Amino acid sequence: MKLQGKVAIVSGSASGIGRGIALAMAKEGAHIAIVDVNEEKGKETLADVTQFTEGMLFIKDISVKENVYAIVDAVVKKFGKLDIMVNNAHASRQALFIETTQELLDLSFGTGFYPTFHFMQAAYPELKKTKGKVINFASGAGLEGQVTQTSYAAAKEAIRAISRVAANEWGPEGINVNMISPIALTAGVEQWRDSAPQLYDEMINKIPLRRLGDPEQDIGKAAVFLASSDSDYITGQTIMVDGGSIKLR
Incomplete structure (x- = not known):
């Protein structure tokens, strides 16, 4: 029970990687605050989490700064503290560089970068x-x-840039800030696999370990490590949990 008695907020945790992290941390003893906009999936994840630990569910739009602060306040009010902040939520749409609009930039930064920044603050x-x-x-x-x-x-x-800045500024206060760069078999990837099996196989063959990560067993356990005392001497790092696809230098 590496996280026994710890309190964690996990954004974007109704499904996919966020859900995997929430479950992995719950099974290690952490109390989990699930944050998402999908109420149905959020309730399912909460039900699974509460088989192992206490949990809370917030169906909130975290692109709104006030909602972010309200979530942190509510979690601390209930549990008395906060030990772990996991910023996983992010939405975006693909487009060629020349076709990328302000709307697309606003979507990505508004759901990913700014919520991460505000949750950290x-x-x-x-x-x-x-x-x-x-x-x-x-x-x-x-x-x-x-x-x-x-x-x-x-x-x-x-997000990587502000994470490194915070790691430097907050390190003397004992706060660790790290990043995970994952590849995982989520529901969306499963749909793509079923619709384009040849492209999927080509992608798998480029991964040295020849498989996609499991949201709970692979990505979730890496997050547990970074959230536990086992990682106390690691900060400001990007941890590649991608089957060896990218090797940082």
């Missing part, structure tokens, strides 16, 4: 008290400059 006073952990999310889209991913790549690299 809102959580900071509490994380300072607990010498807590921040886990943010990077992407190969930004690291490699994947085509049609201008808005997503830009927001993800902006």
Whole structure:
């Protein structure tokens, strides 16, 4: 029980990677605040989480700054503290660079970068008290400059930038800030696999471990490591949980 008694907020945790992280942390003893806009899926995840621990559900639009602060306040009011902040939520749409509009940039930054930034600011006073952990999310889209991913790549690299700044500024106060860059088999990827099996197989063959990560068993356990005392001497790092696809230097 690596996270026994810890309190975590996990954004975008009704499904996919966020759900996997919420479940992995719950099974290690953490109390989980699930944050999402999908009420049906959020309730399903809450039901699964509460088989192992206490949980809360927030169906909130976190592109609204006031909602972010209200979530942090409610979590601290219920549990008395905050130990772990996981910023997973992000939405975007693909377009060629020349066709990327302000609307597409606003979507990606408004659902990914700004909520991450605001959650970090809102959580900071509490994380300072607990010498807590921040886990943010990077992407190969930004690291490699994947085509049609201008808005997503830009927001993800902006998240990496502020994460490194916070790691430097908050390190003396005992707060660790790290990033995960994942590849995972989510419901959306499963749909794509079923509709384009040849392209899916081509992608798998480019991954050294020849499979996609499991949201709970692979990405979730990496998040548990970064949230636990096992990672106390790691900060400001991008952890590639992608089967060896990208090797940082």
